[in-house]
Amino acid sequence: MSLYPFARSVVAGLLRPTFRIKVEGLEHFPKEGGVLLCTNHISNFDPPVVGVTAPRKVLFMAKAELFKVPVLKQLLTNFGTFPVKRGGGDREAIRAGLKVLKEGHVLGLFPEGTRSKDGKLGKGQAGAGFFALRSTAAVVPCAIIGPYKSFHTLRVVYGKPINMEEFREKKINAEEMTSIIMEEINKLLQK
Numbered sequence: 001m002s003l004y005p006f007a008r009s010v011v012a013g014l015l016r017p018t019f020r021i022k023v024e025g026l027e028h029f030p031k032e033g034g035v036l037l038c039t040n041h042i043s044n045f046d047p048p049v050v051g052v053t054a055p056r057k058v059l060f061m062a063k064a065e066l067f068k069v070p071v072l073k074q075l076l077t078n079f080g081t082f083p084v085k086r087g088g089g090d091r092e093a094i095r096a097g098l099k100v101l102k103e104g105h106v107l108g109l110f111p112e113g114t115r116s117k118d119g120k121l122g123k124g125q126a127g128a129g130f131f132a133l134r135s136t137a138a139v140v141p142c143a144i145i146g147p148y149k150s151f152h153t154l155r156v157v158y159g160k161p162i163n164m165e166e167f168r169e170k171k172i173n174a175e176e177m178t179s180i181i182m183e184e185i186n187k188l189l190q191k
Contacts (some may be wrong), residue, residue: 003078003079004057004078004079004080007079008051008052011048011051011052012052015045015048015049015052016052018150018151019045019049019146019149019150019152019153019154020151020152020153020154021049021052021053021153021154021155021156022153022154022155022156023053023155023156023157024155024156024157024158024191025158025159025160025188026055026158028140028158028159028160028161029054029055029056029140029158030138030140031055031056032104033104033137033138034100034101034102034103034104034105034106034107034135034136034137034138035056035101035105035106035107035137035138035139035140035161036101036107036109036128036131036132036135036137036138036139036140037050037054037058037106037107037108037109037140037142038109038110038111038128038139038140038141038142038181038185039108039109039110039141039142039143039144039185040110040112040116040121040142040143040189041110041112041113041114041115041116042115042116042119042144042148043115043144043148044115045148046115046144047062047108049144049154049156050108050142050144050156051079051108053156054106054108054158056105056106057080057105057106058106058107058108059079059080059081059082059100059105059106059107059108060079060080060081060107060109061082061083061084061093061096061097061107061109062076062081062082062083062084063083063084063086064083064084064085064086064090066083067083082096082097086113086114094127094130097131098131098134098135101131101135101136101137102135107131107137109128109131111124111125111127111178111181111182111185112124112125113125113127121182121185121186121189123182124178124179124181124182126173126174126175126178127174127178128174128177128178128181129173129175129176129177129178129179129181130174130177132162132164132167132174132177132178132181133164133167133168133172133174133177138161139161139162139164139181140158140159140160140161140162141158141159141162141184141185141187141188142156142157142158142159142185142188143155143156143157143159143185143188143189143191144156145157145188145189157188157191159184159185159187159188162180162181162184167180
């Protein structure tokens, strides 16, 4: 039995009322097929918030250091999270991410690679563009807006999937594709 549905309902029961989470744009989220979900990163709460607001199970990459803590490693593995070594091309993580997308699941990425210290959108890493261009997955931008303060409204906005056909035909590189994804996230942040 998967721990995910139970954990999702427990986490939702804690986070939704505490942060008064308001979700927008769920109608844009593909109901099936691989989805590369790209969102800004402002807090350690971002993965669980995305996990409880997305209409489908989201699998995340997490920094490899988290998997060195035995209890945390077990939890993360049960939730479908897999490690990535930061700072370079982790071939194993790349293969795992492409497999998630090929099998028709949702891969959640934070293209900035780390949390924003000032809450502003940072520069995206090429990994997001790489996954977007090397898979046939829908690419959905997402923005988490607002402070993580008790009883203040936190908005999670899902945007329309990016039309990848035109970019795959243009043969743009991963960095250029990441910039396009970041522009779409930024547009959602301005709403």
